[in-house]
Amino acid sequence: MTIHAYGAHAGDQPLVPLQITRRAPGADDVQIDIAFCGICHSDLHQVRAEWAGTQFPCVPGHEIVGRVTAKGAHVAAFEVGDLVGVGCIVDSCQHCEDCDQGLENYCDGMIGTYNFPTPDAPGHTLGGYSQQIVVHQRYVLRIRHPQAQLAAVAPLLCAGITTWSPLRHWNIGPGKKVGIVGIGGLGHMGIKLAHALGAHVVAFTTSESKREAARQLGADEVVVTGNPDELAAHRKSFDLILNTVAAPHDLDALLILLKRDACMTLVGAPASPHPSPNVFNLITKRRTLAGSMIGGIAETQEMLDFCAEHNIVSDIELIAAEQINQSYERMLKGDVKYRFVIDNATLAP
Numbered sequence: 001m002t003i004h005a006y007g008a009h010a011g012d013q014p015l016v017p018l019q020i021t022r023r024a025p026g027a028d029d030v031q032i033d034i035a036f037c038g039i040c041h042s043d044l045h046q047v048r049a050e051w052a053g054t055q056f057p058c059v060p061g062h063e064i065v066g067r068v069t070a071k072g073a074h075v076a077a078f079e080v081g082d083l084v085g086v087g088c089i090v091d092s093c094q095h096c097e098d099c100d101q102g103l104e105n106y107c108d109g110m111i112g113t114y115n116f117p118t119p120d121a122p123g124h125t126l127g128g129y130s131q132q133i134v135v136h137q138r139y140v141l142r143i144r145h146p147q148a149q150l151a152a153v154a155p156l157l158c159a160g161i162t163t164w165s166p167l168r169h170w171n172i173g174p175g176k177k178v179g180i181v182g183i184g185g186l187g188h189m190g191i192k193l194a195h196a197l198g199a200h201v202v203a204f205t206t207s208e209s210k211r212e213a214a215r216q217l218g219a220d221e222v223v224v225t226g227n228p229d230e231l232a233a234h235r236k237s238f239d240l241i242l243n244t245v246a247a248p249h250d251l252d253a254l255l256i257l258l259k260r261d262a263c264m265t266l267v268g269a270p271a272s273p274h275p276s277p278n279v280f281n282l283i284t285k286r287r288t289l290a291g292s293m294i295g296g297i298a299e300t301q302e303m304l305d306f307c308a309e310h311n312i313v314s315d316i317e318l319i320a321a322e323q324i325n326q327s328y329e330r331m332l333k334g335d336v337k338y339r340f341v342i343d344n345a346t347l348a349p
């Protein structure tokens, strides 16, 4: 089927309206009419070829929500009309240790929602800035939020799970002190989720203007990172720091805020490397510097259900498709509270 989409023909060109094709649903497939798609900073990194290996035309988008419009003969878990989501993963090998443990995100054969090899035209996957998508049932998530919240649920499919997975892996809950660095799409979800899990949450921002807003999101304290005294007040006190910053920066200023044996996890994926941290800031307190990538399908469903139960959604600004390029520029300036979401009905000319 031919559908409308938005994407780029080259890394130095803006996104433009495109027509793409989707396969007919196979026996294990779910066909979804996309209602809304969030704009992740990863979309910008990839479509502008800031990361290696961008395939063009590139149609980004991995924060997808919509309704099932058709399903294959083997699909029992979903019915036509169901509200569903698709995140960053549309396939994996399905038989390695990672897949068996529900961590498809770490499968060497993981197929991302865009820019990964596929037998479908044009030979690489095309994402959610499009009217429709066809996905193997294993990678389709059930949405239990009310339909009225659907647009604000979209960012949970990447920003939500990318912050949820490390918070759960490092056992964040009551009695734990967590720092969330960078209050953008990921960071604002990290604050909400860590707060809902019962932790003491400290938000780190470069933006004085976000100080009050961070508290409203659930932060118990806010540090503006340009103020050395505010940073110093938290030395050796954190159980976990979750760093979502999309640009290279000084990691040492944050590492020294960790307790003995505590960890800073990087989820931000800047196009160029961070300056190397001073090894003494690791060895003197047996600290760990770690990384984490999105999350598996089972934990994504767990996060969605937790959010439905606790009435957690993203704070969004809904845009029309023609505003995508302008939204990218605003995202780079930190001028979004806190996630742009595309109304995919506006993709039709």
Ligand code: NAP
Binding pocket: 039, 040, 041, 042, 043, 045, 158, 159, 162, 181, 182, 183, 184, 185, 186, 187, 204, 205, 206, 207, 210, 244, 245, 246, 247, 248, 249, 266, 267, 268, 269, 270, 292, 293, 294, 331, 332, 334, 338
């Ligand atoms: P975003 O909405 O642009 O937020 C990033 C935030 O980082 C900004 O709001 C800003 O927060 C802070 N920041 C930006 N430039 C900075 C700088 N030069 N120095 C210090 N702070 C800066 O981006 P996002 O969508 O949350 O994504 C964040 C990063 O995570 C991106 O690199 C993205 O590719 C990556 N990502 C990784 C995964 C994964 O699986 N690991 C998944 C999704 C996204 P303040 O104004 O509060 O300082």
Ligand code: ZN
Binding pocket: 040, 041, 042, 043, 062, 158, 159
């Ligand atoms: Zn993302």
